[in-house]
Amino acid sequence: MSLSSELLQYLLSGLTMGGIYALVALGFVIIHNVTGIINFAQGEFVMLGAMFMVTLVNAGVPAAGALVIAVILVMIVVGLIEIGAIRTARKASPITLIIITIGLSTAIKGIALLVWGTNPYKLEPFTKGGPIHIGGATIVPQSLWVIGTTVLVLALTFFIFEYTYWGKALRACVVNKFAARLMGINPQRMSLLAFVFSAALAALAGIVIAPITYVTYDMGLMLGLKGFVAAVLGGLSSTPGAVIGGLALGIIESMGAGLLSSGYKDGIAFIILLLVLFLKPGGIFGTSGTKRV
Amino acid sequence: MKDLLRQKRLRHALILLFTLIIFAVPFLVTNNYYLSVLVIIGIHTIVVVGLCLLMGYAGQISLGHAAFYGLGAYTSGILTSTYNVSPWLAMLAGAVGTGIIAYLIGIPIFRLKEHYLALATLGLGLIIHVVLMEEVELTGGPSGLSKGIPYLSIGSLVFNNDFKYYFLVWILALLAVILANNVVHSRIGRALRSIHGSEFAAQSLGVDTGRHKLQVFALSAIYASVAGSLYAHYITFISPSPFGLMTSVQFVVMAVVGGLASIWGPILGVSVITVMAEGLKEFMPLLIPQAGGEYEIVVYGIILVVIMIFMPDGLTATLVKAYESWRYRKERPNETS
Incomplete structure (x- = not known):
C-alpha cells in the first residue's frame, strides 16, 4: 500500500468515527448552552440507543422501525431522567449538577449491565455487500451509512434551529438565556427539550455505529469522553464548532493510530487536544477575549 | 467575638x-477486612484533602488526580523493587518529582478556565495512564509491576500488617489535614479564597493569582503522590487500572459529596463513598440473594444522585446547617420560625 492510499484509508476511517463524535459533541453543546451542565451521561445515551436497537432487531422488528422506536425510547428515558433528577436539582451549582450526571451515568450503566449482561452484541449492517474500494483504500458500506446519517442529521438540526419555533427558542437560550426568559421562553421546558434532543442525537450515533463496533454495556464511557473532547475543541458553545471538532478528532486519532502507534492512540488524541488548548485556550471556534465581571 | x-x-x-x-x-x-477498608479510606483521604484545597479554595477542578496518585505509586514501586532504593527516599523522590511535574504542566494548563481546565486535567490524566500501560519495560504494562514492592519500615518496625499500617496512614492523613488547615488560614489561604470569590477582583488588588493556583496545584499533586506511595507499599503490587479516569472522577465525587468548604469534608466524603461501595458489596447479596455486582453499581449511582439533589453543598454543609438551626432553636425557645 502506498503512503497516499494509506493516508486516504486513515482519512476515511477517521471520518467515520469523527461523524459519531460530532453527533455526541453536538448533544454536549446543546445541553451545555441551554443549561450550563456538562452532561457526563451523554455516552450512556449512545449505548442505550445501540442496545435498544439490537434488542428490537433480535426480536424481529424490521430495522427501519426498530431505529425509530429505539430513538423514541431513549428520548422518553432521558426526558424522565431530566424531570426526575436535573429539574429537581436545578438550583444547585454547576459542579453539583455535573456530579449528578456522573451518578446518572453510573446508574444507567449498571442497569444496562443488569438487563443485557457483559456479552457484546452484534448488529447486522444496514445494507449487505462487500467493502468498497476507493483509490486504493477500502471502506465498509456501513461507514457510508454513518457519514450519510451524520450529514442528514446535521442538516436537519440546522433546519430545526433556523426555521422552527422551538429551534429558535433553543437558539435564543444559547445566545442569551436571561433575555430569552424575558421574551417568555420557559427555561425549564427548554432544558427538557435540550436533553431530549441531545438524547435523540446520541441514540442515532449509537445505532449507526453499532454494526461497526460491537455493542457492550460499557461502550458509552469512551464515546462520551471523545464527544466531550470534540465539543471543547470546537469551543463548547458553537454547533458548527462541535461538528468540525468531532471530525478533526476522528481524523487525528486514526492518523495517529495508523502512522505512530495504536497503543498510544488515545494518548495522541489528548496530546493534540492539550496543544490546541494551550495555543488557543477558548477552543478553535471559541470566543476568546474579554469577559464581563 | x-x-x-x-x-x-x-x-x-x-x-x-x-x-x-x-x-x-x-x-x-x-476484623482485618474492616481494618483494610479503613486503611484505604485513610490513603484516599490524603488525596482528597489536597483536591479539596484545589477545588474548594482555589476554585479549580481537576479530573486528573489519579495520575499523580499513580506517579507516586509507580515511582515508589519502580525505585524500590528495581533499583533497591530505600522506600522513604523513593516516597520523597516521588513527591518531589510529581510536584515539579505538576508545577511545570500547570503553567500552560492554568491559563485555561472552567470546563477547558477540567478537560485539560482529564487529558493529562489519560496521557499518564496510557504511558503507564505502554512503557512495558519500565512499568510492566497492563499486567503491572512483577517484582515485589517491599514493606515500609522504621528501624526494626516493619509495617507489614493492617494494624500497624493503619497507624502509619492515619498519622500521615492527620498531618495532611492539619497542614491543609494551616494553608487555608494563612496569607496564601486568604489569597486563594479571594480567587474563588472573584479572580478579577483578586488580581486588581495585587494578588498573584496565577502563582498561587500553581502552588496549590503542585501541593495537591504532592499529596496525591504520597498517598500513591503509601498505596504501593500497602498492596505491594501495582498495575495501571487503579490510576485511571474513573479513580480521578471518584476523587472529585468524594470531595464534592463531603463538601468543599470544610476540612472535615474530605474525611466524611471519602468515608461515606467507600463505606457505601463496600457496604453495598456486603449487603446487596443478603437483600437480593441472586444479585450480582450489577445492583451495587445501580444503587451506588442512585444514592450519589440523591445525595447531590438533597445536599447540593455536600454532607458537612448540611450537618453544620442542622447544628446551627438546632442551637438557634435551643437559644430562642419561644420564637417559632
Missing part, C-alpha cells in the same frame, strides 16, 4: 475528639 472564640474552641475540640477516635478504632475493630 464570643461566637468566634466558641467556634475556634469547637473546632479544636472536634480535632482532638477525632484524633482520639482514630487511635481508638483499631483496638475496637479487630
Whole structure:
C-alpha cells in the first residue's frame, strides 16, 4: 500500500468515527448552552440507543422501525431522567449538577449491565455487500451509512434551529438565556427539550455505529469522553464548532493510530487536544477575549 | 467575638475528639477486612484533602488526580523493587518529582478556565495512564509491576500488617489535614479564597493569582503522590487500572459529596463513598440473594444522585446547617420560625 492510499484509508476511517463524535459533541453543546451542565451521561445515551436497537432487531422488528422506536425510547428515558433528577436539582451549582450526571451515568450503566449482561452484541449492517474500494483504500458500506446519517442529521438540526419555533427558542437560550426568559421562553421546558434532543442525537450515533463496533454495556464511557473532547475543541458553545471538532478528532486519532502507534492512540488524541488548548485556550471556534465581571 | 472564640474552641475540640477516635478504632475493630477498608479510606483521604484545597479554595477542578496518585505509586514501586532504593527516599523522590511535574504542566494548563481546565486535567490524566500501560519495560504494562514492592519500615518496625499500617496512614492523613488547615488560614489561604470569590477582583488588588493556583496545584499533586506511595507499599503490587479516569472522577465525587468548604469534608466524603461501595458489596447479596455486582453499581449511582439533589453543598454543609438551626432553636425557645 502506498503512503497516499494509506493516508486516504486513515482519512476515511477517521471520518467515520469523527461523524459519531460530532453527533455526541453536538448533544454536549446543546445541553451545555441551554443549561450550563456538562452532561457526563451523554455516552450512556449512545449505548442505550445501540442496545435498544439490537434488542428490537433480535426480536424481529424490521430495522427501519426498530431505529425509530429505539430513538423514541431513549428520548422518553432521558426526558424522565431530566424531570426526575436535573429539574429537581436545578438550583444547585454547576459542579453539583455535573456530579449528578456522573451518578446518572453510573446508574444507567449498571442497569444496562443488569438487563443485557457483559456479552457484546452484534448488529447486522444496514445494507449487505462487500467493502468498497476507493483509490486504493477500502471502506465498509456501513461507514457510508454513518457519514450519510451524520450529514442528514446535521442538516436537519440546522433546519430545526433556523426555521422552527422551538429551534429558535433553543437558539435564543444559547445566545442569551436571561433575555430569552424575558421574551417568555420557559427555561425549564427548554432544558427538557435540550436533553431530549441531545438524547435523540446520541441514540442515532449509537445505532449507526453499532454494526461497526460491537455493542457492550460499557461502550458509552469512551464515546462520551471523545464527544466531550470534540465539543471543547470546537469551543463548547458553537454547533458548527462541535461538528468540525468531532471530525478533526476522528481524523487525528486514526492518523495517529495508523502512522505512530495504536497503543498510544488515545494518548495522541489528548496530546493534540492539550496543544490546541494551550495555543488557543477558548477552543478553535471559541470566543476568546474579554469577559464581563 | 464570643461566637468566634466558641467556634475556634469547637473546632479544636472536634480535632482532638477525632484524633482520639482514630487511635481508638483499631483496638475496637479487630476484623482485618474492616481494618483494610479503613486503611484505604485513610490513603484516599490524603488525596482528597489536597483536591479539596484545589477545588474548594482555589476554585479549580481537576479530573486528573489519579495520575499523580499513580506517579507516586509507580515511582515508589519502580525505585524500590528495581533499583533497591530505600522506600522513604523513593516516597520523597516521588513527591518531589510529581510536584515539579505538576508545577511545570500547570503553567500552560492554568491559563485555561472552567470546563477547558477540567478537560485539560482529564487529558493529562489519560496521557499518564496510557504511558503507564505502554512503557512495558519500565512499568510492566497492563499486567503491572512483577517484582515485589517491599514493606515500609522504621528501624526494626516493619509495617507489614493492617494494624500497624493503619497507624502509619492515619498519622500521615492527620498531618495532611492539619497542614491543609494551616494553608487555608494563612496569607496564601486568604489569597486563594479571594480567587474563588472573584479572580478579577483578586488580581486588581495585587494578588498573584496565577502563582498561587500553581502552588496549590503542585501541593495537591504532592499529596496525591504520597498517598500513591503509601498505596504501593500497602498492596505491594501495582498495575495501571487503579490510576485511571474513573479513580480521578471518584476523587472529585468524594470531595464534592463531603463538601468543599470544610476540612472535615474530605474525611466524611471519602468515608461515606467507600463505606457505601463496600457496604453495598456486603449487603446487596443478603437483600437480593441472586444479585450480582450489577445492583451495587445501580444503587451506588442512585444514592450519589440523591445525595447531590438533597445536599447540593455536600454532607458537612448540611450537618453544620442542622447544628446551627438546632442551637438557634435551643437559644430562642419561644420564637417559632
